Amino acid sequence: MQIAGAFNILSAVVPPRHGRMTALLEFVPAADILSARAATAAVGALLIYLGAGLRRGKHQAWQLAVALAGTGVVLHVLKGLDVDAAAVSAGLMVLLILVRGRFHAVADPRGRWRALAALTGFAATGFALGLIEIAVHSHRLVGAPGITLWVRESALGLLGVTGPLRFDHPLPGEAVTVTTGTFGLLSVVTAAVLLLQSAGHQALRSDADERRLRGLLDQYGGNDSLGYFALRADKALIWAPSGKAVIAYRVVHGVSLAAGDPIGVEAAWPDAIGAWLVDCAAHGWTPAVLGCGRAGATAYRRSGLDVIELGDEAVVDTTAFTRHGRPMRAVRQAVNRAGRAGYTCTTVRQRDLALDDLAAVVHAADAFRNGRVERGFSMALSRLGDRRDGDCLLVLAHDRHRRMRGVLQFVPWGDDGLSLDLMRGDRGATNGLTDLMIVTAIEAAPSLGVRRLSLNFAVMRSVFARAEELGAGPVLRLWHRLLMIGSKLWQIESLYRANARYQPSWQPRYLCFPTARDLPRIAFAALTAEAFLPTGRERPDAHMRALTATGPVSARRSAAHADGTLPMVRGTVSR
Structure with missing residues (x-):
């Protein structure tokens, strides 16, 4: 995908053949050809960005990639009758359709609404600014076009297409095109980024989960010095089907971070690791484990992860x-x-x-x-x-x-x-x-x-x-x-x-x-x-x-009593 994106960017930069441009100019205005070339570069950049989402199996990344590949076919033709490059984009689109079954990761349900809000917000801003620029330079308009043509000019500018208005000097028209085109591109890119954000995960634990975890720690907590830290409130839990092992993790920037060894019966570790990896694949998260011991590292390596020594x-x-x-x-x-x-x-x-x-x-x-x-x-x-x-x-x-x-x-x-x-x-x-x-x-x-x-x-x-x-x-x-x-x-x-x-x-x-x-x-x-x-x-x-939040711990008083006269000097935290 990154190669296809780089190819699009390169094809937008390389000048087209003179004969093709001459033939194309008979049907397409020069401004639209330039807009198509800029859009081709933008499509290439988005394809490069989508590569990471496709590697993590994101379905929405696949949908966008197919749409962009199809758009690339049209843009390659519009920017210079570049049939060879259009064939590459068409081939990419066909390939993506053939392997569509590999992309099933769940997206963040909030991402769609955020993407829609960003798309609408930036597009509306660009549209409004385009109308304002037209109004400011209305005295340079050729003829007396009505407000309907103003709206068409600003709306088409968001798509990078030349509108119906004509100015007696090219500068006002170029200003409208640049403003609306920039906001149109910004709206698409921002929406794509928000749409492809990995689904977050809120660490919700029931009292039953807490009791089960503490029960495992009572039996197997001596296996790993980091086991007790699984009780952190911001860590979610995923259990082996048997309930005999559990992995505590937290999702940060699309990475599912587990820490230490799995907790529980060592024979059930592979099942817990498998459930965790399936969950990561379902949500498009990158799995990673921080600070596991030798036994845990061996189990994770057998499940397909690579291992390096982090420290001691x-x-x-x-x-x-x-x-x-x-x-x-x-x-x-x-x-x-x-x-x-x-x-x-x-x-x-x-x-x-x-x-x-x-x-x-x-x-x-x-x-x-x-x-x-x-x-x-x-x-x-x-x-x-x-x-x-x-x-x-x-x-x-x-x-x-x-x-x-x-x-x-x-x-x-x-x-x-x-x-x-x-x-x-x-x-x-x-x-x-x-x-x-x-x-x-x-x-x-x-x-x-x-x-x-x-x-x-x-x-x-x-x-x-x-x-x-x-x-x-x-x-x-x-x-x-x-x-x-x-x-x-x-x-x-x-x-x-x-x-x-x-x-x-x-x-x-x-x-x-x-x-x-x-x-x-x-x-x-x-x-x-x-x-x-x-x-x-x-x-x-x-x-x-x-x-x-917890109330009394004990009615017994301790011999170590603080008198409250604490010097307000900040210290350091370490572990």
């Missing part, structure tokens, strides 16, 4: 952790520095906090936020204080005056694990507070029955690690330089260094995708979902909304 997850064995030894010197010094400054930390399950204490934690977490953007998707819960998350572990840091200066939240990872979700701190606190909170969580873990603790995810960790080794090749060094440039915008290298201090084991995480040409689209959708790209609107304050 830092997992600490809490039973073997120690502050002693030279490798832990930096962490030990940071913890001791925070302790000498009077900072202390406590750990508490969320269900054991009274409502007013939990409100103080939510207040502090919001106050420490750096800006109003709530980042995270694949490895973030994006809520704090919901009574359904009573098993979450909170690490609360206070200074010597009992003011809250830092908050960590860990979500459950099965019965014996925790996964870091939220990390916020007062930027005015002493250096080493974050290390103190993390070490507190690790050292408290064994008494809580927790033997493994997942920290942050390090993108392309192997590149940083291998680039430091002797004999690193030029390609690896180039990758390292590019990642260092990216680290100036995002916490790439710093997150790797921060997690490496705890001597974790590194668990690889993968990206799954259909084809390499889909990677730019997937990257754009993923960065948007993770809130690393501006969307023009801020996410709502999910933390405070979750608290006020």
